[in-house]
Amino acid sequence: MSFHCPTDGPGASRAESLPKSSSALPGAARRSWEESPKPRLMRWLFAGPLAILAGVCVGLIARQSGATQAFFAENGPVETLQALILAIVAAAFFLAFLRSSDSRALFCITGATAAAIAMTREVPRCGSTFFDGGVCMTGDGKTVAVSLALSAGATALWFAPIAWRRAIAIRNIAWVWPVAVVVVMLALADIAEAKVYMEIEEALELTAYAYLSTFGVWVLFHTRKLRPATLSERRGCRWPAE
Numbered sequence: 001m002s003f004h005c006p007t008d009g010p011g012a013s014r015a016e017s018l019p020k021s022s023s024a025l026p027g028a029a030r031r032s033w034e035e036s037p038k039p040r041l042m043r044w045l046f047a048g049p050l051a052i053l054a055g056v057c058v059g060l061i062a063r064q065s066g067a068t069q070a071f072f073a074e075n076g077p078v079e080t081l082q083a084l085i086l087a088i089v090a091a092a093f094f095l096a097f098l099r100s101s102d103s104r105a106l107f108c109i110t111g112a113t114a115a116a117i118a119m120t121r122e123v124p125r126c127g128s129t130f131f132d133g134g135v136c137m138t139g140d141g142k143t144v145a146v147s148l149a150l151s152a153g154a155t156a157l158w159f160a161p162i163a164w165r166r167a168i169a170i171r172n173i174a175w176v177w178p179v180a181v182v183v184v185m186l187a188l189a190d191i192a193e194a195k196v197y198m199e200i201e202e203a204l205e206l207t208a209y210a211y212l213s214t215f216g217v218w219v220l221f222h223t224r225k226l227r228p229a230t231l232s233e234r235r236g237c238r239w240p241a242e
Helices: 041-064 066-071 077-098 102-122 139-158 170-176 178-194 198-221 231-235
Strands: none
Touching: 041 066, 041 178, 041 198, 066 077, 077 102, 077 198, 102 139, 102 170, 102 198, 178 198
């Protein structure tokens, strides 16, 4: 079964071509949030404070130990680990995007692009006063990487079959709210940085990215039975038969 969007422009009123009942288009519906399971409140919400507590405890322990303190130092090895986790996040969301439409497609490509940009941020800058050797990127290299990530995200979004009214509906928060937990973790990491508790900052960022990667893989898991749409199918705004 397939659905077709209007051909008067990639973003033109695609919602009008879709029936109000998601059950009328089972292939399309499964690719958006409507027929996806919602994150369980107690499970994901309870994991947030635990991750925050773990990050703070690890950071405090690192401040008291020379070996772990070096690992969690600014531009230390922990940032390479953070970048690797963010690469997993970007890959998970992008793969889920290929199997999604509407609100889930918008969320996934936004998450993949943001993770790719954050990954660039976490890679140490070559020549930095805090850099002691290892994997690094030049300032120009970071600029190019961010530009490529934004261009790739915008291009992917251009070909994504999205009914914008449904994609930005408030009800979609029910599926994406765990991201708010990540935002809280990163805000606490910024507070720790302002107080010059660098080990706690890095540990909180690490746990935030680990939490986000778990959510990204969870989203991808629930798209595993869907075949990715080809570029020609996306151009024609059609979904393949399921």
